[in-house]
Amino acid sequence: GRPQRQAVRIWALPMALAASVLLAGVLAVALWRTPGAGGFALQNGQLLARGGVAEALSTTLVNSQAADAAVRIGFSFRDHAGRLCRTFMVHTQGSAGIACRAGADWQIETVAAAPPEPGVGNGLRMAGNAWPASILREVEQRIDGEALDAAGEERARARGWGQ
16 A cells, blocks of 8 residues: 555656656757757757747737647746746647746746647646646746736736746
8 A cells, every 4th residue: 555655656756757858858859950840949058949839938828829729828927036937738749848938038947748638629728637747846846926817928928028
């Protein structure tokens, strides 16, 4: 019973970290072959959002996004450093992550493999079973206060997300 559960927990974090590192490695190889492909680019050692991912992070409001959008935004929040951050999911790549505003760019802080979505038109928001557990845990550690509501998102977007 109990010792077995603790053993599972002990291995869960390293396995999740290994999966994240593996995904980051796969993304890095893909970026090296075709810079800017897939909505990400390496610049000065930082993984930055580009293309459709950057556009969705900069323009999409959670309450008004299309149900079948290629890039879905989960929610927006301010981290402990005062930066505005957003969760995102890229369905074509099967990845999800957290991006925080860094000057004029969205810096990718965390990336994880995302499970396939059960149905596109299901009004997916930040449902716990749809988003990788590692992303949800990372948000819990980073968030300062509550997630932005619709009005807060509109104000942040109007200000360029902290530019």
